[in-house]
Structures are given as structure tokens and as C-alpha cells.
Amino acid sequence: MADQRPGTQDPADGTGGGADPAAGAAAGEALARAWDELVAAARRTVADGLVVGTSGNVSVRVGDTVLVTPSGVAYDRLTPQDAVGVDLEGRQVLGTLTPTSELPMHLAVYRTTSAAAVVHTHAVHATAVSTLVPELPLVHYMSAALGGPVRVAPYALYGSDELAGNMLRALEDRSGCLLQNHGTVTYGSTLEQAYDRTAQLEWMCRVWLTASALPDRAPSLLTTEQLGAVQEKLRGYGQRKG
Template identity: 80%
Template sequence: MTEQRWGDGHGTGLRDAGEQEAHAWRELVATARRTVADGLVVGTSGNVSVRVGDTVLVTPSGVPYDRLTPDDITGVGLDGRQVLGTLVPTSELPMHLAVYRTTDAGAVVHTHAVHATAVSTLVPELPLVHYMAGALGGPVRVAPYATYGTEELAGNMLRALAGRSGCLLQNHGTITYGATLDQAFDRTAQLEWMCRLWLTASSVPGLTPSLLSPEQLAEAQERLRGYGQRR
């Protein structure tokens, strides 16, 4: 297995970054590339960020993920002021910063996943077709449409995220957050899967998908808290 070589850098931010930021940037780029590989993003239509202390590392605007290099590290403070790199941060920076300012998020993933985006045009909330909605905090809401990159969209998103770790953005896509990049990505993938499941089930002529009750979801949420290996 050969080590992947990153191409020639575009920016100069790496020389100003500490070891922790450089490591986090590599993980961020790997996660961003994974969104493309898994079909959650086409081209540069999504964005990824991770928090390191009071610095938010974020994918730059309009740069294909397979072209990102260590020198392209892009970081801003929680006030939005650029503190690392020379490339312009993603246009969706207001959404990312709004999440970090109001939650304990360690990472944020935003995509234009096709099934989730389709659902966002149909309903104000993803129907409770599967108990994994509990892993996102409950029924997944749809944030009303607003122009991308605006504070209005960030505000709509925050209201839809209340008590949740993910939501749909009407006629736009998804946003999820987690303690780590892996958790944020996994929640995005799970949300897209649930949207695909509902669209598939609801497309059968003459039949309507059965949905979980709030009580059934609450019971599943309780069990999910103890799911996985204990260290």
C-alpha cells in the first residue's frame, strides 16, 4: 500500500498551524473526500469543518476536495475572522459558525445528498420511518428555505436543529454535527439513508409506510444510549 501524496499547495497556511491543527486538517480533508466517494456530494457542493480550540478549520470555497493539500489549511475564529491560510473559506461559513457558537459540536458536515434534498422539498419533517431518528435526537425537521451562505439560512437551521444533531435544509441539503468528524459524517450518512428509505417505501402505489409512534421512538432512543462497545 503506497502512501497518498498530496499535490502542490495553493495556500501557505500550514507553516502557521500547530501540530494539532495540521492533524485535524488531514482528517477534515479525508472526511470531505469521503462525502464525494459515498455519493453525498457532487463536485464542491458540500463543506466540512472541525473545531480545534477556538479555531474552526473549514473547507475552502470552490476547491475540489481531491486537490486540497496540507498547505491549503483554512481556519477562522469563532467570530469569522480568518486566522489560517489564504484561501477563501466556504460560502456556508455562517451555518458552521452558528452551530459551534450554540452547541458543543466538534465537527460539522453539510451535503447536498440527493435523497435527503428530495425529502426536503416534500415535507416539513422526515416521517418517523425508522428508529435511527433517535440517534439524531428525534424527528428530523426541515429548515425553511433561505439563500445559501446567508445569516437567514443559519438562523432557520438553528431553529430546526433545536434538540437535534441534524436537520434538512429545504431545497438545499443536510447539515449534521457531532463530537468528531467521524460522528458528524456517520450522522449525515444515516440521515441520507433514512430519507432514501422513506422515499422508497412511500413510492409503492396503494400503500402507505407504517410510522413509529413517539413512544416507540423514545424507547429506541433510550436503548441507543447504551449501544456499542464500552471502554
Template identity: 75%
Template sequence: MAEQRADQRDDGRTGPPDGADPQVGEEPQEAARAWEALVATARRTVADGLVVGTSGNVSVRIGDTVLVTPSGVPYDRLTPADLTAVGLDGRQVRGTLVPTSELPMHLAVYRHTDARAVVHTHAVHATAVSTLVPELPVIHYMTAALGGPVRVAPYATYGTEALAENMLRALDGRSGCLLQNHGTVTYGTTLDQAYDRTAQLEWMCRLWLTASSVPGLTPSLLSTDQLADVTERLKGYGQRG
């Protein structure tokens, strides 16, 4: 099937939507660097087994412009010429490939949080957990790195505003959530941080599934006080210049 393209117009002409500025909100070099990092992150989700095929999507915000992976294009085929960007209102301002079908979800995160990057995957263990419980049990202290117990957003059809709304409620006070029968969403101030949160979430889901599968035994969980203590300790974690 030929790739769907955003420059197909009713009047038979091609090009970006009327009034679209191809450089809105970003300098060309900055956008090029951000696109390169975005594509590398998207390819990493495949290499690490967090998505299969073209499922999942990644975005990064530069000013009021959002660079986002296009719909239905394998990540290993993306080139610098495929840079795809939209404004916070969803209007396409750069590129000809149609943005990801999950664009409403990405834009909702940017409109309501301080996110600069968003990663959405269909990770196997996380998706499995999303079908079993309304909230990931606090199986590990890295729960604190996501802001607290990870909630499951109720199911809604992919690419809809309803899904975006359910996701926002699950993200309240959190930097990641599960999407019921669907996958994961995490965000951060950088692509690396957003991706690391996704990887940590998938690992915790795998850990809980593994521990809870042992016959006759129930996994121990962290208490509210134990999680609060970790939250304080994490504030000083890492290198300080």
C-alpha cells in the same frame, strides 16, 4: 477561473488579515492532523455520492479555532499547505484560500452547540425529502440517533445569516436537520460521528422515499413511545471499556 484567495488586500500587499495569528487556538501538529482528517472526510462525501463537485463543506473545531474546507476548490486538490481556519468570530486566522461560503452556518452550530465537527451535503434523497415535507416521517428507529424527528429548515439563500438562523431553529434538540431545497447539516463530537449522522440521515430519506413510492400503500411509522424506547436503548449502545 483562478481560485479566489483571502490574501488579496486593498493596499496591494498579501498576507493574512492584520492582527491574525496563524497559530491561534491550535498547535501546528494538532492542526495538521485535524486538517488531514477533515480533507479525508470531505473526499468521502464525494466518494459516497453525498455531494457533487465542490458542493457541500466540512469543518472541525480545535479550541476556539475552526478548520474549514475552502470555497470552490475540488477536495482532491487540497494539500496540507491549503489548511484554512477561522476564529469563532469568522476572522480568518490561517491560510490564504477563502473559507466556504457556508461559513455562517458552521459558525452558528459551534456557537450554539457542543459540536466539534460539522458536515454539510447536498445529498440527493435528503434534498428531495426537504422539498416534500416539513419533517422527515419517523420511518426508522435511527431517527433517535439524531435526537428525534428530523425537521426541515425553511429555505433561505445559501451563505446567509438567515439560512444559519433557520438551521439553528431546526436543530433545536437535534444533531441534524434538512435544509429546504438545499441539503443536510449534521454535527457531532468527532468528524466520524458527524459524517455517520449525515450518512444515516440520507439513508433514512432514501428509505422513506422508496417506501412511500409504492402505489396503494402507506409506510408504517414509529410512534412517540416506540422512538422513546429506542432513545433509551441507544444510551447503552456500543463498546464500553
């Protein structure tokens, strides 16, 4: 497969060009914008201390194409020509770099949810919590933003179908989970939302670890009823469109 920039795909592949040049150009522009956003988010995971080196990965869905970070490439080296895309079956349709080894996990989310973006990190506090409990205790009401108490998916080899399956069970009715001895996964209707959920999850894990570290003291926890009230209130959160 020739090295390709988003928007210059083979007209026959359905992601660019084709019988309608205008539609092909629009699709190509959408892929190019999404790739730029993906790279910016991947670099932000490093800057915010959520990953080290090339660990973690980010993906964005554009139609039937899933753009993903490549395996083992430093994010600050990625350019528009390095775009990597696969279809929902994992077949590579864009680029020459090898997709992230966690591709099964990303695709599992897209196949079973309406997600438009997925963020996977090795955040320090979240990973520490994943080794201690089967579920993040309800130490803060922002658990409601992820659908409820955040579960820990049992450990499995990275990049495996087993890990993807464990993750899906932990994500049932949730938009984020912890991966035991591994890290975090969150998704959203936008890349910004998925990233924000990752940051919130890491922050909540840090709060619980900090409070739990005090000798002879235990942090107060919310009840499921209190969390339900928060979930209801969050439905009206933010600016209302006129």
C-alpha cells in the same frame, strides 16, 4: 496573509509558536491532523455520492480555530498548504483561500452547541425529502440517533444569516436537520460521528422515499413513544470501557 501550513502560524496569533514552543508545536500538530481528517472526509462525501463537484462543506473545531473547506476548490486538489481556518467570529486566521460560503451556518453550530465537527451535503434523497415534507416521517428508529424526528429548515439563500438562523431552529434538541430545497447539516463530537449522522440521515430519507413510492400503500411509521424507548436504549449502545 502569507500562505501557511497548519502548525506554522504567526506566534502572536495564539494557534502556534508563542512563548511555549512545545505548546505551540502541539497546537500546530493538532491543526495539521484535523486538516488531514477534514480533507479525507470532504473527499469521502464525493466518493459516497453525498455531493457533486465542490458542493457541500466540512468543518472541524480545534480549540478556538475552525478549520473549513475552501470555497469552490475541488477536494482532490487540497493539500496541507491549503488549510483554511477562522476564529469563532469568522475572522480568517489561517491560509489564503476563501472559506466556504456556508461559513455562517458552520459558525452558528459551534457558537450554540458543543460540536467538534459539522458536515453539510447536498445528498440526493435527503434533498428530495426536503422538498416534500416539513419533517422526515419516523420511518426508522435511527431517527433517535439524531435526537428525534428530523426537521426541515425553511428555505433561505445559501450562505446567508437567514439560512443559519433557520437551521438553528430546526436543530433545536437535534444533531441533524434537512435544509429545504438544499441539503443536510449534521454535527457531532467527532468528525466521524458527524459524518455517520449524515450517512444515516441520507439512508433514512432513501428508505422513506422508496417505501412511499409504492402505489396505494403507505409506510408504517414509529410512534414518539417507540422512538423514546430507542433513545433510552441507545444510551448504552456500543462497547463499554473497563
